[in-house]
Amino acid sequence: MSTIKPxxxxxxxxxxxxxxxxxxxxxxxxxxxxxxxxxxxGPLLLGALCGLLCERSGVINIxxxxxxxxxxxxxxxxxxxxxxxWIGMLGGLAMSAVVGLFLAWTSVTLKQxxxxxxxxxxxxxxxxxxxxxxxxxxxxxxxxxxxxxxKDLPFVGPMLFDHGILTYSAMFIVVAVHLMLxxxxxxxxxxxxxxxxxxxxxxxxxxITLRYRNVILGGLLAGVAGLHLxxxxxxxxxxxxxxxxxxxxxxxxxxxxxPFGAMGAALLxxxxxxxxxxxxxxxxxxxxxxxxGMIPYLLTIIVLAAAGLAARPPAAAGTPYEGA
Amino acid sequence: xxxxxxxxxxxxxxxxxxxxxxxxxAGLRGLRLPTVAVGLAAVAGxxxxxxxxxxxxxxxxxxxxxxxxxxxxxxxxxxxxxPMVMGGLAVAFAFKAGLFNIGxxxxxxxxxxxxxxxxxxxxxxxxxxxxxxxxxxxLVAALLGAIVGALKAYRGxxxxxxxxxFNFVAGNLTDYLVSRDGPWNDPDGGAIARTxxxxxxxxxxxxxDIPIGFFIACGFAFLIWWLLNKTTFGFEIVTTGxxxxxxxxxxxxxxxxxxxxxxxxxFLAGIGGAIQSxxxxxxxxxxxxxxxxxxxxxxxxxxxxxxxxVIPAAILIGGLNASTTRLQQDFxxxxxxxxxxxxLILFFVAAPSVVRWLVRWKAIGDEEAIQLTGGWGA
Numbered sequence: 189m190s191t192i193k194p195x196x197x198x199x200x201x202x203x204x205x206x207x208x209x210x211x212x213x214x215x216x217x218x219x220x221x222x223x224x225x226x227x228x229x230g231p232l233l234l235g236a237l238c239g240l241l242c243e244r245s246g247v248i249n250i251x252x253x254x255x256x257x258x259x260x261x262x263x264x265x266x267x268x269x270x271x272x273x274w275i276g277m278l279g280g281l282a283m284s285a286v287v288g289l290f291l292a293w294t295s296v297t298l299k300q301x302x303x304x305x306x307x308x309x310x311x312x313x314x315x316x317x318x319x320x321x322x323x324x325x326x327x328x329x330x331x332x333x334x335x336x337x338x339k340d341l342p343f344v345g346p347m348l349f350d351h352g353i354l355t356y357s358a359m360f361i362v363v364a365v366h367l368m369l370x371x372x373x374x375x376x377x378x379x380x381x382x383x384x385x386x387x388x389x390x391x392x393x394x395x396i397t398l399r400y401r402n403v404i405l406g407g408l409l410a411g412v413a414g415l416h417l418x419x420x421x422x423x424x425x426x427x428x429x430x431x432x433x434x435x436x437x438x439x440x441x442x443x444x445x446x447p448f449g450a451m452g453a454a455l456l457x458x459x460x461x462x463x464x465x466x467x468x469x470x471x472x473x474x475x476x477x478x479x480x481g482m483i484p485y486l487l488t489i490i491v492l493a494a495a496g497l498a499a500r501p502p503a504a505a506g507t508p509y510e511g512a
Numbered sequence: 513x514x515x516x517x518x519x520x521x522x523x524x525x526x527x528x529x530x531x532x533x534x535x536x537x538a539g540l541r542g543l544r545l546p547t548v549a550v551g552l553a554a555v556a557g558x559x560x561x562x563x564x565x566x567x568x569x570x571x572x573x574x575x576x577x578x579x580x581x582x583x584x585x586x587x588x589x590x591x592x593x594x595p596m597v598m599g600g601l602a603v604a605f606a607f608k609a610g611l612f613n614i615g616x617x618x619x620x621x622x623x624x625x626x627x628x629x630x631x632x633x634x635x636x637x638x639x640x641x642x643x644x645x646x647x648x649x650x651l652v653a654a655l656l657g658a659i660v661g662a663l664k665a666y667r668g669x670x671x672x673x674x675x676x677x678f679n680f681v682a683g684n685l686t687d688y689l690v691s692r693d694g695p696w697n698d699p700d701g702g703a704i705a706r707t708x709x710x711x712x713x714x715x716x717x718x719x720x721d722i723p724i725g726f727f728i729a730c731g732f733a734f735l736i737w738w739l740l741n742k743t744t745f746g747f748e749i750v751t752t753g754x755x756x757x758x759x760x761x762x763x764x765x766x767x768x769x770x771x772x773x774x775x776x777x778x779f780l781a782g783i784g785g786a787i788q789s790x791x792x793x794x795x796x797x798x799x800x801x802x803x804x805x806x807x808x809x810x811x812x813x814x815x816x817x818x819x820x821x822v823i824p825a826a827i828l829i830g831g832l833n834a835s836t837t838r839l840q841q842d843f844x845x846x847x848x849x850x851x852x853x854x855x856l857i858l859f860f861v862a863a864p865s866v867v868r869w870l871v872r873w874k875a876i877g878d879e880e881a882i883q884l885t886g887g888w889g890a
Contacts, residue, residue, distance in 0.1 A: 303672060307612075312851075316848075438677075476688050488677045489663070489674050489677050
């Protein structure tokens with residue numbers, strides 16, 4: 189388990205270096221780019237952590253896209269009708285837990301094919317959120333907090349410490365998931381049921397219960413990712429996830445199933461997204477907007493091809509547990 | 513094995529006496545789960561409709577009346593079903609090799625756009641022009657499929673992610689090609705992003721209400737059935753799908769099979785797009801083919817990945833889609849209700865154990881569950 193992940197680390201280092209050089213060259217623009225990168229990385233990171241938790245427990249989750257959409261939908265409309273953003277966010281989380289429960293039920297109890305189960309979630313979410321969509325509603329914004337002293341730090345201050353609360357929560361959650369996965373009994377058990385469930389079972393771990401719990405927890409993380417999209421867009425749009433749930437899977441693979449690896453990969457995606465947006469905004473390059481639009485998706489494919497064989501999935505991912 | 517037709521004779525249940533299962537009996541047994549699944553989806557969908565204040569029976573009657581009970585209705589249903597047959601075939605064919613192609617949308621868009629380009633740009637006699645446009649559309653899509661297959665075979669990039677990503681790439685690319693700044697834009701189209709009209713020599717005709725393209729699609733269904741069941745190549749595909757390691761051990765070039773299967777799968781979806789342009793719209797218009805991508809998955813699973821069964825499955829889903837305008841007029845129901853029904857059908861088809869639990873029908877066996885993947889690496 190101690191193999192270092194060289195590619196993400198090197199890339200993270202390179203992008204940091206590039207950011208510093210850019211900052212020296214044009215501070216304001218760099219600030220805009222990096223700040224946007226951090227925001228764009230949020231949902232990708234949270235989605236990747238969802239996939240990571242599920243797969244580390246032995247359940248493949250390709251329903252992240254749909255879970256994000258359902259959570260954003262519930263979050264938006266509950267916030268809109270209640271007028272309280274917190275109630276909306278709780279609603280979104282509850283919705284994503286239900287979706288997680290559904291995935292757990294179909295893949296752990298019913299032992300249905302997990303790729304198909306995730307696809308059902310994605311199709312259902314797209315249909316459901318469009319069918320019950322109501323036009324012309326607004327919701328109270330997700331609070332934005334500039335952290336007093338830290339935000340005045342040069343360079344990193346405005347980039348890291350002046351965001352919506354969900355962006356902070358992403359930073360917090362990645363640390364928490366890392367610590368829990370590698371430093372607690374729960375984490376050891378989680379990794380065990382993803383690699384060798386029957387061995388874990390023999391020493392008294394309840395594989396079924398733990399998989400349920402972790403898949404629901406994963407659902408909640410995808411829920412936060414959906415709410416994060418809502419934080420940026422400040423209203424719900426049909427199909428607003430736009431493939432981000434799948435990009436998150438690429439982020440997870442690129443980060444080699446490790447929380448901080450996922451963070452590096454998410455920041456890289458975010459940075460490229462930020463640069464793209466800035467170039468487009470400044471009209472620095474005379475390229476049709478459709479080609480800009482392709483970049484994140486092409487990048488995902490390239491990253492997958494680069495990381496593909498190196499990322500070793502947990503041995504039991506995708507296989508229902510039949511008992512010891 | 514995923515194929516119901518190959519399922520063991522039933523243990524218990526009412527047809528012990530027909531244990532020497534003839535092809536017909538096997539076929540009928542294969543119908544059982546899809547039929548019950550559609551029924552259960554209708555019930556579950558009905559509950560959702562009641563929640564939103566509609567009478568499900570009158571909604572379902574409207575669907576039936578609109579899509580299946582008149583000549584023009586049947587024509588519209590078959591029109592909708594045509595790309596779905598191709599999309600369903602694309603997914604079903606890839607399933608046979610253990611691959612999940614959810615990029616039907618992007619492949620269809622490429623096929624539709626390139627077929628339209630050949631259709632309007634060249635002046636050729638009908639016998640050459642019509643098939644040429646279709647084949648070019650199909651081949652461009654197949655190229656995309658081959659890339660996906662190669663990424664999977666040599667780099668382990670999972671096709672579920674790459675095909676979805678290519679959907680967005682293909683969407684943007686075709687969007688650009690026909691946009692105002694794009695090379696294929698119709699100057700008479702104003703703000704509409706579309707190609708000029710396809711020449712008559714490349715148009716797939718309609719016979720009365722009945723679109724001929726539908727029969728082309730059915731022809732492909734039989735072709736694929738033949739390919740899978742009667743050729744060595746088909747045997748290699750099915751063997752690869754059943755057990756990749758055994759296939760490799762038996763001397764089958766697994767990488768070659770993966771690439772070719774993805775290419776053919778994408779080719780089928782591309783032909784579906786070509787028929788859309790050449791048979792239905794007479795041009796490629798960026799916004800015309802939205803949302804067709806996921807239909808193929810439902811249809812392939814509903815057909816239990818049997819190429820011939822894809823045809824009735826597509827007619828059913830096509831009928832649902834053909835009724836959306838009427839549903840919107842009569843009940844103000846959004847067309848997306850069809851996606852919900854599809855997801856429900858998909859759920860029940862993919863989870864026979866739920867169906868068995870709900871209807872307490874032992875005859876629906878466990879062996880009918882579709883298993884596709886053993887993980888990312890598989």
